[in-house]
Amino acid sequence: MNTYPIGTPGQPWGEAERAAWLALQRRQRSYKEEVLAAIERLASRCEVQQYGELNYGDERFPLMAIRNHWQEGLPVVLVTGGVHGYETSGVHGALQFVEQHAGHYAGRVNLLVAPCVSPWAYERIQRWNANAVDPNRSFRENSPAAESAALLQLVAPVREQVLLHIDLHETTDTDESEFRPALAARDGKPYEPCGIPDGFYLVDDSEQPQPEFQQAVIAAVEKVTHIAPADENNEIIGSPVVARGVIEYPLTKLGLCAGITNARYKTTTEVYPDSPRATPEQCNAAQVAAVCAAIDYALAHC
Template sequence: MSDTTYPIGTPNIPWNNSEKTQWLQLQHKKRDYSQLVVSRVNQPNEFLSVEQYGELNYPPLNFALYLFKSKNWQSDRPTVLITGGVHGYETSGVMGALAFAQTDAQEYINDFNFIIAPCISPWGFETINRWNPDAIDPNRSFYDNSPAQESAAIMKYMASLNTQLIAHIDLHETTDTDNSEFRPALAARDGKINTNWNIPDGFYLVADSEKPAPEFQKAILNSVEKVTHIAPSDENNQLIGVPQEQFGVINYSARELGLCMGFTDAPYVTTTEVYPDSPSASDEQCTQAQVAVITGALDYLKSV
């Protein structure tokens, strides 16, 4: 592990609004949400309709928020929520959700109702950021009266459906920039000392410690390992500083931490973590690993 300082702020003193503004001024658009995401959302789909569920307002910018929903919705079918791009910089989560909606979803469309929100954080997607423009992490903001527009929008939509979920699959990545940028920035923002973690080389899952569902997680890993390798633990039998619950799986207290996977009452939840910076994994493998997560999870749910 290594310590890394950050160029904004004073060590051990949390940022004020001036420093958050300084941080925001350094952020720039690096890719286009409309071109890379919205254009694919709007492609014809025989089985899924598209709904706008909200809008992010960051003057002068506005981002329409879209999701897919099963056209032939049946109240007696189990419902599955799939989310991607909660952290906008985690590309394969967005691309994996889109790929599933456009391909494999049709294989399961008569077994489940689907809600697929492929890009929760469009501004983060465009600027390749973990935070939103207010220097807030959406994936720590899934709670009532959320300060993050991104989190509040999808929670409001899901509450409006008044639908019981069987599963929620949240698609993420762990990248080298966690250590080079995002963890140092987090420590600086909060006035804490940063200690970087060892980034696992490979895929792993984060389960909810309140409902870990180990057989569900194992079924997902079995599906993913056909596409890419599962991350080995470190010398302490840990991943990112957390003890493994089983090979390739760690547990977090999802609701307590305000994680996306914790905001519903679904009994089966998981957060994926692929490693796109691995020399043994391509971008396409990472996207297909996310698809394999979803299909592995659905195959398991069909069997229970």
């Protein structure tokens, strides 16, 4: 039975339930101080652009992207983080990658990094946007999520030039305690627990799998943090494990961020920050290791 405190079991939410959910959301950290300030510090060595603005009530959130110095003819590498605002290492891992490694790839790839796609959700440590919409199921034409629509518009001019897209995420204990129950309640469905994997894993594109690429990323991340094992059903979060630490989704069909281009190489990282075997620093470092390994593999095999 759905025991989420908002809504009636078996009935999808209407406007009243969404408003009740929104009223519970509280600002817990600062996008300006923690993200925009970090981006500003990078402006002396990278190109920073505002690609949109979110407007929720009286709040305004500039949407920012970072580029290295682009050169005609180089492949594009797209790095996205914070599509789910509560997934902290996705945001700070992307920023740390730019700070520590963007210079290494100068003249080799054109980097386009959107480190915090969902700043309202970042501040609330929330999965959805203010309208109770999941941006990471909304990357499609006429998107219901302004966050997703803005990123699609940013990427559109270079969409066919993208060699690699790596989308940085986390799987947290609150997925099971809050976000999946909320999803079930919102959609009027029963909540079915599926467990939280202890460790890092990747999501490949089932429509265009690249198993060797995924394993190269796994091998690099394993030097930083542990890899999630399969459960007793040989699954991770209800999906069959196709290789060590890898599951597959039809990325574009599901409206997922990693499916917004025709890149040859696509992956979604999933860090587990709640593990007693991982620190916030390790989680950020795991995201950085994944990005570097992904770029290195793509360049070696393009």
